[in-house]
Amino acid sequence: MFKGGVKLLDFKSLSKDEKIEEFKYPEKVIIPLSQHTGIPAKPVVKKGDYVVEGQVIGEIGGFISSYIHSSISGKVIDILPWNLPTNRKSLSIVIESDGEKKSIEKKQREWLKLESNEIINIVREAGIVGLGGAAFPTHVKLTIPEGKKVDFLLINGCECEPFLTCDYRVLKEFTDEVIEGIQIIAKTVNVKDVFIGIESNKIDLLPVLRNSLKNLKIFLNIEIKVLPEKYPQGSEKHLIKSILNREVPSGRLPIDVRCVVFNIQTTLAIKRAVCDGIPLTERVLTCSGLVGKPKNLKVKIGTLISEILNYCEGEVKYGRKIVTGGPMMGIQIANPDVPVLKGTTGILLLPEEKLPEDIQPCIRCGKCIEICPMFLMPSEIGRYVEHGRYDKCEYLNVFDCIECGCCAYICPAKRPLVDFIKCAKLKLRKK
Amino acid sequence: MKENLCKIYCSPHLHSSETTTKIMFYVILSLIPAILGSVYFFGFYVLNVIFVSVISCVLSELLFQILMKRRKVLFDGSSIVTGILLALVLPPRIPLWIAGIGGFLAIFLVKELFGGIGFNIFNPALTARAILLASFPVEMTKFINVFDYSVDAVTSPTPLFIMKENINQSLPSLWNMFIGARAGCIGETSTILLLIGAIFLLLKKVITWHIPVSYIFTVALLSLIFKENVFYQIMGGGLILGAFFMATDYVTSPITRKGKIIFGIGCGIITFLIRKAGGYPEGVCYSILFMNMFVPVINRYTIPKKFGSKK
Numbered sequence: 001m002f003k004g005g006v007k008l009l010d011f012k013s014l015s016k017d018e019k020i021e022e023f024k025y026p027e028k029v030i031i032p033l034s035q036h037t038g039i040p041a042k043p044v045v046k047k048g049d050y051v052v053e054g055q056v057i058g059e060i061g062g063f064i065s066s067y068i069h070s071s072i073s074g075k076v077i078d079i080l081p082w083n084l085p086t087n088r089k090s091l092s093i094v095i096e097s098d099g100e101k102k103s104i105e106k107k108q109r110e111w112l113k114l115e116s117n118e119i120i121n122i123v124r125e126a127g128i129v130g131l132g133g134a135a136f137p138t139h140v141k142l143t144i145p146e147g148k149k150v151d152f153l154l155i156n157g158c159e160c161e162p163f164l165t166c167d168y169r170v171l172k173e174f175t176d177e178v179i180e181g182i183q184i185i186a187k188t189v190n191v192k193d194v195f196i197g198i199e200s201n202k203i204d205l206l207p208v209l210r211n212s213l214k215n216l217k218i219f220l221n222i223e224i225k226v227l228p229e230k231y232p233q234g235s236e237k238h239l240i241k242s243i244l245n246r247e248v249p250s251g252r253l254p255i256d257v258r259c260v261v262f263n264i265q266t267t268l269a270i271k272r273a274v275c276d277g278i279p280l281t282e283r284v285l286t287c288s289g290l291v292g293k294p295k296n297l298k299v300k301i302g303t304l305i306s307e308i309l310n311y312c313e314g315e316v317k318y319g320r321k322i323v324t325g326g327p328m329m330g331i332q333i334a335n336p337d338v339p340v341l342k343g344t345t346g347i348l349l350l351p352e353e354k355l356p357e358d359i360q361p362c363i364r365c366g367k368c369i370e371i372c373p374m375f376l377m378p379s380e381i382g383r384y385v386e387h388g389r390y391d392k393c394e395y396l397n398v399f400d401c402i403e404c405g406c407c408a409y410i411c412p413a414k415r416p417l418v419d420f421i422k423c424a425k426l427k428l429r430k431k
Numbered sequence: 432m433k434e435n436l437c438k439i440y441c442s443p444h445l446h447s448s449e450t451t452t453k454i455m456f457y458v459i460l461s462l463i464p465a466i467l468g469s470v471y472f473f474g475f476y477v478l479n480v481i482f483v484s485v486i487s488c489v490l491s492e493l494l495f496q497i498l499m500k501r502r503k504v505l506f507d508g509s510s511i512v513t514g515i516l517l518a519l520v521l522p523p524r525i526p527l528w529i530a531g532i533g534g535f536l537a538i539f540l541v542k543e544l545f546g547g548i549g550f551n552i553f554n555p556a557l558t559a560r561a562i563l564l565a566s567f568p569v570e571m572t573k574f575i576n577v578f579d580y581s582v583d584a585v586t587s588p589t590p591l592f593i594m595k596e597n598i599n600q601s602l603p604s605l606w607n608m609f610i611g612a613r614a615g616c617i618g619e620t621s622t623i624l625l626l627i628g629a630i631f632l633l634l635k636k637v638i639t640w641h642i643p644v645s646y647i648f649t650v651a652l653l654s655l656i657f658k659e660n661v662f663y664q665i666m667g668g669g670l671i672l673g674a675f676f677m678a679t680d681y682v683t684s685p686i687t688r689k690g691k692i693i694f695g696i697g698c699g700i701i702t703f704l705i706r707k708a709g710g711y712p713e714g715v716c717y718s719i720l721f722m723n724m725f726v727p728v729i730n731r732y733t734i735p736k737k738f739g740s741k742k
Binding site: 006252360 | 443449451509739
């Protein structure tokens with residue numbers, strides 16, 4: 001168990017029992033070339049080109065980058081910068097559907113016969129990135145650097161953000177495929193010991209998972225770890241701490257403590273890419289909050305968020321805010337006409353909270369320090385940011401902050417601590 | 432582009448229901464048993480003292496904000512807490528005008544002039560008490576017998592004074608000390624009623640155990656070593672009130688757990704030193720003020736080790 005963190009109301013019952021529904025085939029998609037961590041992809045289509053579903057439209061821009069595929073069949077009508085849910089802009093390819101729903105030829109493969117590097121290449125060409133939100137290119141994670149060894153594979157099924165239920169539904173409805181994906185990853189990174197971490201609010205998955213674990217194709221020790229509900233349990237570093245009691249050194253990666261962590265949907269995407277030849281063109285996300293019909297939807301990448309909100313009867317009006325991702329780390333968007341990205345885990349309509357208009361003084365209660373899962377001092381960093389002392393923020397390890405939001409959640413003075421921290425990071429990076 | 436329907440906020444988009452005002456309300460609630468007890472022991476006059484002190488604190492806060500031309504008057508209840516705490520450390524028959532001056536000193540001088548809530552260096556209530564003690568030594572040390580409700584009640588020395596000066600008077604029984612039937616400041620006498628409030632605060636997570644436990648434990652340990660009566664040392668003065676309600680003041684105590692324990696131990700040592708070797712029979716007030724000065728230093732040297740810094 002990791003120290004710190006907060007217990008949250010999970011609001012998952014809103015959409016927990018909603019089966020994954022396929023969202024309608026969009027008439028138009030806007031596919032940004034920068035949806036992942038790293039270098040943006042390079043466009044390989046021109047205005048007027050005809051593309052089919054699964055066709056490469058953006059070529060990998062470097063090692064830490066990813067391929068981008070068309071998620072529908074139709075005509076490229078424009079290539080222009082478009083707003084992202086991250087409130088930045090990225091060059092995006094606009095495709096209009098021709099209604100024929102054509103897709104590339106899907107190649108069935110027997111993964112047992114494939115070598116590690118072949119699997120990594122398939123994953124790379126399928127444009128798979130971490131689907132838990134960070135969108136880090138998966139082929140990079142699968143490539144174990146020379147001289148490093150992996151002892152454990154961790155599958156992250158915690159989904160510790162309130163409201164989100166998409167990973168839960170995927171694990172429930174596509175259990176066999178996820179388990180197959182786990183075997184593929186285990187073979188690729190050459191491990192025998194696997195842990196699946198789920199939070200105790202998903203305990204009803206245990207029989208389904210156990211049942212599915214009976215028919216493994218290769219020999220693996222797969223153990224399901226039920227972890228207490230505590231935010232941010234799904235953070236990579238805290239999951240490793242909870243399951244293996246290993247602390248990833250500051251500024252390092254899980255591989256430095258000899259383990260790798262994959263998200264549920266990433267695992268599923270790997271299975272589909274390797275076995276069925278399907279590149280990453282759609283994902284499951286949760287649309288919840290103040291919407292009329294909370295749902296778990298399978299959505300084509302590039303679908304506009306406004307269309308999804310309409311479908312779920314989410315009325316955007318005064319006093320409501322639209323958030324992409326979970327409520328703790330998600331980003332509020334000003335305009336719903338932005339596309340779903342590979343890393344979009346949820347679309348939430350939340351009430352505007354009554355927060356003080358002016359920044360209130362810190363009363364130094366120390367609650368943020370008590371609960372900070374990275375053992376930082378958010379209150380002090382906040383005070384230094386107010387005084388423009390960014391050097392002090394660096395001294396207080398502001399770059400170790402994972403921006404989980406626990407500090408701002410707990411703060412009795414409702415100080416915008418995450419704002420302060422993001423500001424400090426930005427100022428320090430510019431220097 | 433649709434018009435903005437809502438201001439854009441940074442994550443997180445959920446916040447706990449905890450607010451500064453709520454915390455202050457909990458503290459006021461936790462002090463009610465001790466206040467009721469003091470009325471029982473010292474008569475209704477103590478309510479006048481509390482009332483004057485609170486009103487003086489609230490008005491001083493208002494006055495300051497008007498003088499400083501703050502557009503929005505900030506009211507979070509912290510001045511009420513200061514007012515109550517100040518009254519609880521005054522003698523039961525203190526003239527009301529002294530309580531009024533105390534409230535003004537606490538808020539105007541000690542809190543607001545240093546920048547208001549979150550910025551004062553010293554505990555407002557205790558600093559005000561220290562100034563009053565230096566300015567009105569006779570009135571501030573006139574303690575009375577319990578259950579004597581008359582205005583000019585018979586004076587009676589506190590247990591710590593009896594022990595310190597070795598005067599020829601019997602000490603109250605331990606049981607009386609525990610329930611609070613002994614001479615002393617308005618709110619400090621009843622151990623049990625203060626503990627009820629303290630447990631409430633601990634359960635509501637308003638305070639943590641670190642400061643009170645390390646403080647009281649240090650005093651107890653030193654009493655044992657120097658062969659003083661442990662129970663009289665703990666319950667005889669203002670230690671319980673000081674440890675749970677004064678030393679735990681957010682603004683003037685360290686922010687990390689380690690710092691809180693150092694702070695508590697420091698308070699304990701100085702309290703015992705004053706009681707044993709100093710000129711006063713009681714040292715809780717000065718020890719906390721003394722340790723308040725060290726809070727920035729303690730904070731600087733107790734920065735927690737970040738996650739992943741172990742090798």
